[in-house]
Amino acid sequence: MLSLSELLVILLTCLISIKYLKVLWATRSLPPGPIPFPFIGNLWTLSFKLHPVILTKLAKSYGNIYTIWLGETPLVVLNGCKSVRDGIVAHSDALSGRPVASLLKDLLGGKGIFMANGRTWKQQRRFGLMTLKNLGLGKSSLESQIQKEARCMVDLFTTKKGEPFDPSYILEHSVANIISALVYGHRFPFDDITFKDLLKSYHYIVENIGSSWARLYDAFPWLMRHIPGPHQGSFRHMNHLNEYSKKQIEIHKEKRSSEEPQDVIDYYLDQIEKSRDYTDSTFDEENLLAVITDLFGAGTETTTISLQWGLLYMVAFPDIQQTVQxxxxxxxxxxxxxxxxxxxxxxxxxxxxxxxxxxxxxxxGIPRTCIKDLRVRNYSLQKDTMVLANLDSVLYDPQCWKDPNRFNPQNFLDIDGNFLMNEAFMPFSGGSRVCLGEQLARFELFIFFSTLMQSFSFHLPEGVNEVNTKAIYKMTLQPNPYKIRGVPR
Known part of the structure; x- marks a missing residue:
């Protein structure tokens, strides 16, 4: 006669075996990939991170379209320019969904633009594009604002008097003030405590989204929602961000008048009023909070980090810096x-x-989902399948770049020295989920970077002979903290 404990062990073993057999059976209809382990899938193989180096190594073994398992959920990975473009560009609409269960999804509540789906995503994204245009994107009014922040940036760099300093906060402050003016209608003073607290919350969330805890959350959301850990801190920090935005919304409500709207919050509150009688409207204050987070976070993080890398590369490659100047x-x-x-x-x-x-x-990049059945090259992907376009494999594709593993501006120049675009240039992703703020980022990067190069020559601190260009992987690839000297020209 079996004891109760023995019976429970047998039942648990049978349950795990059945679930594992279901996973193995599902692999038959998916692109090839490493054999998943019971329960954790390929998380161990991935070191619990979606790191570009690991994904590129797997592509060498399984081809440019392969499957990895996050727990019991398959993720089809597209590698190389051809596979990625055949996926997210050629099938832009079919691959426009976001995963329904993930840390990012829960943090934003499936609202806003970045992680929303269906009608919510379409309405909020259309609103975002139109509002940024109405607020001057692509026009001289917004460009003059960026130029003004660039001059403030130069003034702050000048106060360092050529001594070594970490430029990251100055860069972030200048970039964030552009999106802050667009969203909130005001900029932040340099030493503003509220601003620093907001950035602290954003940094915590970004770092946590790229961590092993986030991959566990994506694989087992039903479990991780109830387990303590750093991922729970992301929700506290998100609440902090939302509380600030709620206060700004109330201020805007009190100040509203018949005048033209001045910022994103004004436009959104007007849109809520206009849409009250439409039953299919998704415009409400919950979506407004998510849109604010989407715009402020995306409009600050990537452009700031790009400028950090830009200054670091100019120090690492002084001949390129001199040619630019x-x-x-x-x-x-x-x-x-x-x-x-x-x-x-x-x-x-x-x-x-x-x-x-x-x-x-x-x-x-960020995973997408198929909103309908589709075929990518030789593989059929069913509706709701998660797909990840490995942007790293596109930007480093040896078939598309002259020397992908070396910093080389000639990648974008023809033999006569004229600027030349490359179809494999996809840092903002592609298709219908292409970065909403791409145009704004391009304006900011060109004006900020060129203004800094025009105003300073950048060098290593005295006694430092090597430049560390290795990246730190969070949700984004960031440089290690560094100090440089900006000598006025």
Whole structure:
């Protein structure tokens, strides 16, 4: 006669075996990949992270389209320019969904733009695009605002008097003030405590989203929601961000008038009023909070990190820095940098594009889901299948770049020195989920970077002879903390 404990062991073993057999059976209809372990899938193989180096190694073994398992959930990975473009570009609409269960999804509540699906995503994204345009994106009004912040940035760098300093906070402050003015209608003073607290919350969330805890959450959301750990801190920090935004919304409600809306919150509150009688409207204050988080977070993080990498690369490659400065001198002759100047500054423009390619801020990108059955190259993917376009494999694809593992602005220049775009340049992803703030980021990067190159020569601190260009993997690929000297020109 079996004891109760023995019976429970047998039942548990049978349950695990049945679930594992179901996973193995499911692999028959998916692209090849490493054999998943019971319960954890391939999380051990991945070191519990979606790191670009690991994903690229797996592609060498299983091909440019393969499957990995996050627990009991399959994730189809697209590698290389051809596979990625055949997926997220050629099947843009079919691959426009977001995973329904993940840490990011729960943090944003499935609201807003970044992690929303269906009608919510379409309405909120359309609103975001139209509102940024209404607020001056692509026009001289917003460009002058970026130029003003660039001058403030130069003033802050000048206060360092050529001594070694960490430029990260100054860069972040300047970039964040652009999106803050667009979203909240105001900028933050340099030493503002509230601003620093907001950034602290954003940093915590970004770091946690790229951690092993987040991968466990994505694999077992039903379990991780109830287990203590650093991932729970992300929800506390998200609440802190939302509390600030709620206060700003109330301030905007009190100040609303018949005048033209001045920022994203104004436009959104107007949209809520206009949509009250429409039963299919998704415009409400919960979605407004998520849109604010989407715009402020995405509008600050990646552009700031790109500028951090840009300054670091200029120190690492002083000959490239000098060539940029010579071109700026000969073309602009000290005048203020405008975005239109990029057409006459091919080398500088090429350097900025190479910074985005080589640094690969977005790492592997964010998973999508199939909203209907589709076929990508030789594989059929069913509706609701998760798909990850490995952006790193596109930006480093040896079939598309002259020397992908070396920082080389010639990747974006023809034999006559004219700027040349490459279809494998996808740092902002592609298809219908392409980064909403791509145009704003391009304006900011060109004006901020060119203005800094025009104003300073950047060097290592005295006694430091090596530049550390290795990346730290969080949700994004970031440089190790560093100090440089900015010598006024």
């Amino acid at each position: 010579k071109e700026l001198e000969s073309v602009l002759n000290g005048s203020q940098v405008c975005y239109e100047d990029r057409k006459h500054l091919p080398y500088t423009n090429a350097v900025i594009h190479e910074i985005l390619r080589y640094a690969n801020i977005a790492a592997v």
